[in-house]
Amino acid sequence: MQESGSHHAARVRQAIACAVLAAIALAGAHSLAAQQLGVTVPAQDLRNTQILSTHSQMQLPSFTSLTAWQARRAFLRNQVLVAAGLSPLPPKTPLHAQVFGKYEGKGYTVEKVLLETFPGFYLGGNLYRPTGDTGKHPGILNPHGHWQYGRLENESVDSGPALGISLARQGYVVFAYDMVGYTDTVQVPHRFGSPAMSLWSFGPFGLQLWDSIRALDFVTSLPDVDPARIGMTGASGGATQTFTLTAVDNRVQFASPVNMVSSIMQGGDLCENAPGLRIDTSNVEIAATFGPRPMLLVSDTTDWTRNMPRVEYPAIKRLYDLFGKGDALSMVQYKAVHNFNQDSREAVYRFFAQVNPGLSNPRDLKEHNIDVPMLQDMLVLSNRALPSNALDLDGLFRAWRSMADAENQQPQSDEFLRNRLRQTLAVENPTGIAAEQHGDSIVLSRPAAHDRVPGVFLPGKGEMAIVVDADGSAAALKTPLVTQLRKEHHALLVLDVFQTGEAIAARGTIEPLPASAPASMTDAELEQRNNLGADDPLFVPYNVTDDQGRVQDILTAIAWARKHSTGPIGVYAHGDAALWATFAAAVSNTPVTLHLEDVPLMLTGADYLTHFDVPGILRAGGLPVAERLAAQHN
Numbered sequence: 001m002q003e004s005g006s007h008h009a010a011r012v013r014q015a016i017a018c019a020v021l022a023a024i025a026l027a028g029a030h031s032l033a034a035q036q037l038g039v040t041v042p043a044q045d046l047r048n049t050q051i052l053s054t055h056s057q058m059q060l061p062s063f064t065s066l067t068a069w070q071a072r073r074a075f076l077r078n079q080v081l082v083a084a085g086l087s088p089l090p091p092k093t094p095l096h097a098q099v100f101g102k103y104e105g106k107g108y109t110v111e112k113v114l115l116e117t118f119p120g121f122y123l124g125g126n127l128y129r130p131t132g133d134t135g136k137h138p139g140i141l142n143p144h145g146h147w148q149y150g151r152l153e154n155e156s157v158d159s160g161p162a163l164g165i166s167l168a169r170q171g172y173v174v175f176a177y178d179m180v181g182y183t184d185t186v187q188v189p190h191r192f193g194s195p196a197m198s199l200w201s202f203g204p205f206g207l208q209l210w211d212s213i214r215a216l217d218f219v220t221s222l223p224d225v226d227p228a229r230i231g232m233t234g235a236s237g238g239a240t241q242t243f244t245l246t247a248v249d250n251r252v253q254f255a256s257p258v259n260m261v262s263s264i265m266q267g268g269d270l271c272e273n274a275p276g277l278r279i280d281t282s283n284v285e286i287a288a289t290f291g292p293r294p295m296l297l298v299s300d301t302t303d304w305t306r307n308m309p310r311v312e313y314p315a316i317k318r319l320y321d322l323f324g325k326g327d328a329l330s331m332v333q334y335k336a337v338h339n340f341n342q343d344s345r346e347a348v349y350r351f352f353a354q355v356n357p358g359l360s361n362p363r364d365l366k367e368h369n370i371d372v373p374m375l376q377d378m379l380v381l382s383n384r385a386l387p388s389n390a391l392d393l394d395g396l397f398r399a400w401r402s403m404a405d406a407e408n409q410q411p412q413s414d415e416f417l418r419n420r421l422r423q424t425l426a427v428e429n430p431t432g433i434a435a436e437q438h439g440d441s442i443v444l445s446r447p448a449a450h451d452r453v454p455g456v457f458l459p460g461k462g463e464m465a466i467v468v469d470a471d472g473s474a475a476a477l478k479t480p481l482v483t484q485l486r487k488e489h490h491a492l493l494v495l496d497v498f499q500t501g502e503a504i505a506a507r508g509t510i511e512p513l514p515a516s517a518p519a520s521m522t523d524a525e526l527e528q529r530n531n532l533g534a535d536d537p538l539f540v541p542y543n544v545t546d547d548q549g550r551v552q553d554i555l556t557a558i559a560w561a562r563k564h565s566t567g568p569i570g571v572y573a574h575g576d577a578a579l580w581a582t583f584a585a586a587v588s589n590t591p592v593t594l595h596l597e598d599v600p601l602m603l604t605g606a607d608y609l610t611h612f613d614v615p616g617i618l619r620a621g622g623l624p625v626a627e628r629l630a631a632q633h634n
Helices: 066-084 160-169 195-199 204-221 237-248 283-288 312-322 342-355 393-409 414-425 480-487 523-530 546-563 576-587 605-611 622-633
Strands: 002-004 032-035 098-104 108-118 121-130 137-143 173-177 225-235 254-258 295-300 329-334 434-438 441-445 453-458 464-468 491-495 569-574 593-597
Touching: 066 204, 066 237, 066 283, 066 312, 066 414, 108 160, 108 204, 108 393, 121 160, 121 204, 137 160, 137 204, 137 237, 160 173, 160 342, 173 204, 195 605, 204 225, 204 237, 225 237, 225 342, 237 254, 237 283, 254 342, 283 312, 295 312, 295 342, 312 329, 329 342, 414 546, 414 576, 414 622, 441 546, 453 546, 464 480, 464 546, 464 576, 480 491, 491 546, 546 569, 546 576, 569 576, 576 593, 576 622
Parallel strands: 137 173, 137 225, 225 254, 254 295, 295 329, 464 491, 464 569, 569 593
Antiparallel strands: 002 329, 032 434, 098 108, 108 121, 121 173, 434 441, 441 453, 453 491
């Protein structure tokens, strides 16, 4: 066993500096220029040549300023909520908590719990309580991983009942609850989703995160729980639920994610991945948002957490150090397979005891005399049916969509709507743009992103006109529109945005695996990873769609035009390109005037899948919200 709370040597990620370019002279139609102050435009677009996946090697977070890290933490919190479809949070309807079937054990009791976390959707679990003490106790949330029997798994590699019983004997009130589709929470399957559901950010990840938020509501409402002392622990997929909940809900005060915080594997199940969740981030950075609250990282020597002592732990500790709270983070590693075994559980007990001094008898920090109740004493639905309003998958999706529609009708600030839309689109307003120009040809690039936006630049004396055509710049130059704009002496920037015209290229090359693949990866998993395509549900958690890339390229062009034009900027587009332009204008920091023709009617989910396929776009309000925000810049 290796255990440490001290400094470790670590690899520090080199930050890519963005150079600010000198102004390009707008006069001189035949100038040959290459604007590159320490930065060159890449030969290939990284969005095509590097496709990330759950088993990619992720960069480690690196911040030297507490202010910068706190801003990043706030951004990541919103990214998790947007990816989960929980921005804004759904209404917290009554839980209608049913707590029944008390079992009396040695030093503990266990009860069955059924919560209505969302109208018509029920979460099952067990509530473990200490006996002989009527005071208020720390509360513990315990989500489980992908064990065959879920929260009731009782094997050497994991035992949910042993954890709950032991913690109850130590003086905690523990709520162990199901993953979606496991044990008693079986209204919907564990793995579900469709393109139509994706538009509304409806999927297993968001539903489980919402269950965790409501489980926390339940625990903090219990009369025998101190809401100021809430902890959380889970292993594998339960650890993913732990660090994603703690990223978005500050009520958890101490936590221990077990065998999941890694820079080389992010979770291979749909319940751990949602569109947009890990674009430009990873489990390491998301887990680090819990700082500076006390956290124990548990790892083992066999699975993807095997590098914890020298890689992930030091990176997270540096972020804790920014608060002056490096001692609040600790780490333990065991020689074992992927697990939540007795060694790992007892490490969590010791950590919880340190955070809650004087609560537990030191004897109880070692598991002993575990008398696991019979399954029928633990199962919520043993000889019991779900309430009559329980929904199936289709009914739940309809209810989710109705909830989102209702929320989108409620007044929200323009700042909230714009930020939510920007994070849904996974775009930025860049500040430094690299550009290379040869004759009329130009290529723009965001230096840190290593992307490419080719096109044609024709200087002029009038308003800067950005022209976007779904068929690319060559097609646009032949249109009456461009002919007219040239007659009017506009400066013209005609784009080949992502996967149009000259920018069309194959996507699907996956970033190489680390030096050695995780030992737990099967041949089938490796084969699936190597065949990852843009239509794979594990593509969009890590990579942008074509339409998201197109919106970004228009924003990049707007940022470049702003620095090279003293007058107004117009964006001209028709058909599907008009949609890309509208969404870009909606989230742009620079006001632009839109000149649009033949904008597609966007009345149904099928319309979006055909013309603007972006996960979560309907949850974010769709085209009506974009048009409203864009009109403010018009």
